[in-house]
Amino acid sequence: MAESYAMRIPQPTSLRRLSGAAAAAIVLSAARSVLADGFDLRVNDVSGLDEPWPLVAGLPFPEGALRDASAIRIVGADGAEVPAQVDAVATWRDGSLQWALAGFTARPQAAFRVEYGLGVRRMEPPVPLRIEQASDGPLTVNTGAAVFTFRPGRLLPDRAAMGTAVVLDGAGAGAYLVDNRGREARVVGAAAEVESDVVLAGPARAVIRRAGWYVTETGERLARAEAWFYFAAGCPSLRIT
The missing domain is CATH 2.60.40 (Immunoglobulin-like)
Structure with missing residues (x-):
């Protein structure tokens, strides 16, 4: 059966x-x-x-x-x-x-x-996914269909391009929250202490985890933020959890 x-x-x-x-x-x-x-x-x-x-x-x-x-x-x-x-x-x-x-x-x-089984060997993707990060610089993920850029001190990607078409560009508000007292906090800048980990880096799939603090204008930490990003070779989109 x-x-x-x-x-x-x-x-x-x-x-x-x-x-x-x-x-x-x-x-x-x-x-x-x-x-x-x-x-x-x-x-x-x-x-x-x-x-x-x-x-x-x-x-x-x-x-x-x-x-x-x-x-x-x-x-x-x-x-x-x-x-x-x-x-x-x-x-x-x-x-x-x-x-x-x-x-x-x-x-x-x-x-x-x-x-x-025996005799089976897997081919590599014709355009493998690539991750690049300069020392203390931005982290870039190139899927072959799109390029996503994460700047230091920011939780979310702040630039995305498909070929010559830029679909996301600029600092923007970034990740933010408003608590039940009306206080606004953002995961932006050195005070947010954003950390980044490349969890999986393969030719067809990649997973990146980024985390930091939601911080008010006065420097008060309100909550911890964490986001997981999933990329696939040849795909112009990403999944965020």
Whole structure:
């Protein structure tokens, strides 16, 4: 009997929709086939998207079947490989791979298959995602479709460009809050003590965590702020949580 595995995938939030519009969800399931060297991926798309979109899924493997995540690849219905990043996340007691996390950008309406085992080697994305940070300078993430820039002392990106088109530019208000006493505080400047961590930096996926303090004009700290940013190679948008 075929087994099925499902997970809910939050839709990334475009910088052009940072107003907080609700994101659609994609459920991506992995149906095990009778073949030992592969299984099908099925995207149960509830959003109706018909354009390339970042997809992430957990891939299950039987005990003893695989020991190296580099021997996993994603292919389309035509058999052509889909550029992807696959990371090992859990192992069986014998050290073999139990779960892997795959991330790739593709049309949710398409059909996919996971191939793994001896002789399988995954290709690198043709335009890998790049992260650059100068000493004490801005942090830049280039997905190949867009470039996002984070300045020191700011929680959110303050510049985004797609080719020659700049869709976000300038300091702006940044992240701020107003408490129940009417006090306004922002995560801006040295007093906010913004810290940044590159949690994941791969050829197809990247995750950045930034945190700091909401500080009033008088220097009073009201609350701690934390934001996680998710990027995908070839995608002009990002997801923020």
